[in-house]
Amino acid sequence: MKSALRRSGTGLAVSGPSAPDRRRRRREQTIDEILDVAIDVMAEEGVAGLSLSEVARRMGIQPPSLYKYFPSKLAVYDALFQRGASQVLAVFRAATAGAEPGWAALTAGLEAVMRLALDQQVIAQLLNWRPVPGFEPSAEAFAPSIEFIGEIRQLLRAAAERGELGAGASSEEGAALLSALVAVVMSQQLANQPGAPWHQGRFTRLTPQVVELFRCAYPPGAGGR
Secondary structure (H helix, E strand, O other), X not given: OOOOEEXXXXXXXXXXXXXXXXXXXXXXXXXXXXXXXXXXXXXXXXXHHOOHHHXXXXXXXXXXXXXXXXXXXXXXXXXXXXXXXXXXXXXXHHHHXXXXXXXXXXXXXXXXXXXXXXXOHHHHHHHHOOOOOOOOOOHHHHHHHHHHHHHHHHHHHHHHHOOOOOHHHHOHHXXXXXXXXXXXXXXXXXXXXXXXXXXXXXXXXXXXXXXXXXXXXXXXOOOOO
């Protein structure tokens, strides 16, 4: 980060970051703290049970102070959605980058995202279900999810080109089927055994078999639909 110059009694000296930079950094830190506390509240009260008054109480500030950062509770949900969707995309990319392009990368990425959902269940509910009446993510908040879906489709096409899947796997129907299979596993796990480790979960431990069902639906050599 560039440092500002200030004049001392003996000449020029390097100062710390500028005041606007410090204010911006403090603001970002406060926003992150608000979102973290909001997640804690939702973990206890349910995703739809978020209370900004409770968030403020836990932070030791007055509720009106929160409106300097978020104009409404729905804005907090939107920021949480965007942060969660961005993390999903980052985790998926990191997992796929270390695997062979195609089916191996896709399955590695999906497992990484599913593990993240198990670790961050409040955000998983916000991203994948509709737990908050009246909340719809903004286009900006939803953008990482669109990128995520696009990268899944790319890996499905790559798997088909490598002869690992049939051509129809990357169609709209194929992508929807894969999404449904993954969603069923996570919904069942979070509903029935939310505290179980990944490999001990009644449903998460079935993930390899579940994704193999998708390959059975679009076997190598099969044409598009």
